[in-house]
Amino acid sequence: MPIIEAANLAKHFRTFRRRSGLWGSFKDLVNRKYETVRAVDGVSFAIEPGEMVGYIGANGAGKSTTIKMLTGILVPTSGRVAVRGLVPHRQRYQHVKQIGVVFGQRTQLWWDIAVIEALRLLQRIYEVPKADFEARLKKFEEVLGLGDLLNIPVRKLSLGQRMRCDLAASLLHNPPVLFLDEPTIGLDIAVKASVRDFIREINREYGTTVILTTHDLSDIERLCRRVIMIDRGRLIYDGELKSLKEQAVGARRLVVDFVLPVDRAGLQRALEGCPVELEGGGPFRWEISFRRGQANAPEIIGLLMSRLEVRDLELEEPRIEEVVREVYRRERAG
Amino acid sequence: MGRLAKYWAFMRMGYLTYLAYRFQVLMNFVSYLLIIALNYFLWKAVYSGHREIAGFTMEQMMTYVVIGWSARTFFANRIDRMIGDAVRDGSIAMDLLKPTNFQLYHYFRAFGRAVFMFLFMTLPIIVVASLIFPVSLPSGKLGPYLFPLSVILSFFLHAGISYLTGLVAFFTRNNEGVLRFKQLLVEVFSGVMIPITFFPDWVQNALFWLPFKYIAYAPLRIYLGMEPLSKVHQGVLLQIMWIVIIYLAGQVLWHYAIRRLEIQGG
Ligand SMILES: Nc1ncnc2c1ncn2[C@@H]1O[C@H](COP(=O)(O)OP(=O)(O)O)[C@@H](O)[C@H]1O
Ligand SMILES: [Mg+2]
DSSP states (O other), X not given: OOSEXXXXXXXXXXXXXXXXXXXXXXXXXXXXXXXXXXXEEEEEEEEOTTOEEEEEOSTTSSHHXXXXXXXXXXXXXXXXXXXXXXXXXXXXXXXXXXXXXXXXXXXXXXXTSBHHHHHHHHHHXXXXXXXXXXXXXXXXXXXXXXXXXXXXBGGGSOHHHHHHHHHHHHTTTOOSEEEEESTTTTOOHHHHHHHHXXXXXXXXXHOOEEEEEESOHHHHHHHOSEEXXXXXXEEEEEEEHHHIIIIIOOEEEEEEEESSOOOHHHHHHHTTTSOEEEESOOSSEEEEEEEXXXXXXXXXXXXHHHHSOEEXXXXXXXXXXXXXXHHHHHHXXX | OHHHHHHHHHHHHHHHHHHXXXXXXXXXXXXXXXXXXXXXXXXXXXXXXXXXXXXXXXXXXXXXXXXXXXXXXXXXXXXXXXXXXXXXXSTHHHHHTSSSOHHHHHHHHHHHHHHHHIIIIIHHHHHHHHHXXXXXXXXXXXXXXXXXXXXXXXXXXXXXXXXXXXXHHHHHSOOHHHHHHHHHHHHHHSSSSSOGGGSOHHHHHHHHTXXXXXXXXXHHHHHTTOSOHHHHHHHHHHHHHHHHHHHHHHHHHHHHHHHHOOOOOO
């Protein structure tokens, strides 16, 4: 039985557009122009216990809004949502006890008090037995390297330090479900890696169900087999990450720095026979886009290395916007 | 046990938060003493040639001023402002994600602050002010016992009023206007600035039906031993009644407020 279910879930915001100028603000008083933002527009999915699901989409796609409804802090405009049989916004009190939540841009700790004090407060708020609290704290301390941070007031932590503390805080009560909204946003690579390792370990050890939103595909790659993708409030893909990448992610990009200036014609000659698109405009740096199936990276790199003098090259992971575009392209074609 | 520990934890948090701002509090301490001094000279001028005004002797009035303003440091709270800020910046989301009664969370967090204020403001002000100005000890049979109780009730009464004001932010996004208005009502009609007996009769009658005067005026009358026993009991009961009414109003309003909430940002 699914642990998380959403059926036709929707959230529409009614915002009113302010007109500019004095006359405009007067008109606003008399006659407001409302418009509806369909932040989430009829999304359905079911998630099984123990799954780690990546909920992805470009900026403004509706990821955070979905998470807010799943966590019970936003009331859906329509549709159904249930987590372990509870309706989040109706049974908020019971519901929030069974979930852990981390919003990358916020903290659940309190700015002015030391991390350890904040964690002790959470222990009481979630009614965690003292022995369990100590054991978990010890473990999180080790895995996340919290040691020195515990006595610092939250407002003095760096983003990466704060994120590690927030992760620990969200799991003190050992919730069966964990929601992470952009948990790696703004973190440097080392911290990103430790956050990912930690999430994976929690999932493996406690069987915690994890929903993770991100617009960074590499998060998903390291953690999730299944992805759900939304765009403009609508679900556009739900399935294995592997097949999404194999089938949908056609466009890849190679960024190449040359020792000597190279013009477009020269580069085209060098890559004769490879269907590629050139961007960037050189003369020292070119971005070479190609589609999986039509060309491949080793072939292109081989040609470049043999015919031109290459200083450096980098194969970029597809960006989420491109993946979204690809999925659309496929839908229209199919 | 678990529930109690939770609200104890909120108090502790409120207390610890303010501990981080000891120095700002010290500044406030000075301004409170100034207000009391100002009142002293004002009343001294007003009382010249009068033994009693509006039922208060000069000594009673000075006691009223000192105890009133120092009690104010205890029962004042920032609940309305905190809720307003949290709604505006979206951090309200993090509060809602905790298994708590939002209203009691705010009451007890503010009570932790009040405990801090009591230790670092109320007591020092009383001590210093009574060295400078004529202040009498609580009088009457019940004053010494019922006054502390009554001031604690004042705290929860005022907390309730602030909470309701705070919830307005859910409906209008910006509750600054309402917040100012509430502040004015409390300053004027709680009796902190001048005793209610200075107002015309019709205002006094109207105030009987409102909660404000039970914040400061009623407990101060108890302190001064100016009420007969039956009235003291009545006053305390009315405080409790208002606390309950406002608490319930808060629960009902919350029900509507939460539906209006549109949390901005990531
Ligand atoms: N409280 C709100 N009021 C009006 N519009 C909102 C509100 N919250 C989000 N939106 C809009 O809804 C859309 C989805 O936002 P969000 O869920 O935050 O996207 P994501 O997390 O995927 O970046 C955006 O267009 C955003 O501007
Ligand atoms: Mg977001």
